[in-house]
Amino acid sequence: xxxxxxxxxxxxxxxxxxxxxxxxxxxxxxxxxxxxxxxxxxxxxxxxxxxxxxxxxxxxxxxxxxxxxxxxxxxxxxxxxxxxxxxxxxxxxxxxxxxx
Numbered sequence: 001x002x003x004x005x006x007x008x009x010x011x012x013x014x015x016x017x018x019x020x021x022x023x024x025x026x027x028x029x030x031x032x033x034x035x036x037x038x039x040x041x042x043x044x045x046x047x048x049x050x051x052x053x054x055x056x057x058x059x060x061x062x063x064x065x066x067x068x069x070x071x072x073x074x075x076x077x078x079x080x081x082x083x084x085x086x087x088x089x090x091x092x093x094x095x096x097x098x099x100x
Contacts, residue, residue: 004039007067011043014063018081019044025075025093037072042090044079053078 001009008022023040041060048056056078061068068074077090 003067003071007039007041007064010063010067011041011060015043015045015047015059017043017045019079019084021090038075039071039073040075040077040090040093042077042079044081044084046081048078048080048083 002024004022004024008020011017011020011022019042021040021042023042025038025040043060047059051059057076060076060078064074075093079087
């Protein structure tokens, strides 16, 4: 199973997901599109209500502990439904500054 799908499946099983988008951004990096090494996760869930950003990210990191051993980068954008209503989308990822 592709890493993008594996990440999405695990998050969907662990959180009350209202919106989930997992983007494979490996093509933006020197490792190339087939590397499955750089991912951006946008997750909207009531589970994040009353939690600080660090708590949200730690919860995701715990769920994806095995995957984090295999990938290089994981950008997390976590929102409550109310925050998502105001934000509407996750910010774009910056261009890679690394080699290549």
